Amino acid sequence: QLIVEEDIVEVVYDDQFTLAARIPKKLRTTSLGIFTEAGPVNFSNVVVHRLKNLEAIPIPTSTTVSASTSNSIYGTAVTFTARVAPWTNGPPTGNVVFTIDGAPQSPVPLTAQGTEGVASLSIASLSVNGGMPHSITAQFTGSAGHEPSSGSLPGGHRVLPKPLAITGLTAANKVYDGNTAATLVGTAQLLPAIPMGSGSAHDGRPY
Numbered sequence: 001q002l003i004v005e006e007d008i009v010e011v012v013y014d015d016q017f018t019l020a021a022r023i024p025k026k027l028r029t030t031s032l033g034i035f036t037e038a039g040p041v042n043f044s045n046v047v048v049h050r051l052k053n054l055e056a057i058p059i060p061t062s063t064t065v066s067a068s069t070s071n072s073i074y075g076t077a078v079t080f081t082a083r084v085a086p087w088t089n090g091p092p093t094g095n096v097v098f099t100i101d102g103a104p105q106s107p108v109p110l111t112a113q114g115t116e117g118v119a120s121l122s123i124a125s126l127s128v129n130g131g132m133p134h135s136i137t138a139q140f141t142g143s144a145g146h147e148p149s150s151g152s153l154p155g156g157h158r159v160l161p162k163p164l165a166i167t168g169l170t171a172a173n174k175v176y177d178g179n180t181a182a183t184l185v186g187t188a189q190l191l192p193a194i195p196m197g198s199g200s201a202h203d204g205r206p207y
Contacts, residue, residue: 092117
């Protein structure tokens with residue numbers, strides 16, 4: 001049996017023999033190896049306690065952020081995923097708050113994926129933003145056994161204008177005459193239908 005109390009490691013063998021040692025640095029880890037005459041003994045999922053009231057010390061975490069695609073098309077959904085690691089000692093608890101361009105979104109609960117806690121946010125309402133990338137960050141709010149941490153999407157996320165398909169126009173028969181001009185006949189229609197924009201050239205909508 002292994003008992004860890006910050007800077008004291010105690011090994012109990014067969015509930016009879018005890019070996020305790022003070023180490024030069026306080027532990028804040030989830031795995032520990034001890035060398036014996038018979039070879040090394042490794043322990044995983046170690047819970048480190050404080051001496052006072054045997055209070056468990058939260059494990060430091062790191063949060064990374066990724067996107068389902070590097071660039072998305074206006075009006076289509078993109079999914080942002082936050083991964084919190086390491087995660088041990090039971091299923092993940094706590095929430096992740098995604099922030100887009102400084103605006104926090106609704107908290108997303110963590111779910112288990114291997115040794116990580118994972119949270120995802122899908123959104124289809126991002127603007128083209130004048131061609132500039134959107135800032136995407138994720139904040140893990142922490143839990144009883146894990147410290148808070150945050151991360152951001154490297155380079156942000158760009159939204160590209162949606163291509164417009166024009167129908168209802170036909171070019172009049174043209175005999176090649178050395179130029180590229182042609183007369184179009186008909187009424188133009190924009191497909192697919194997209195809500196009209198504000199008239200600003202960078203909002204990604206027809207106007």
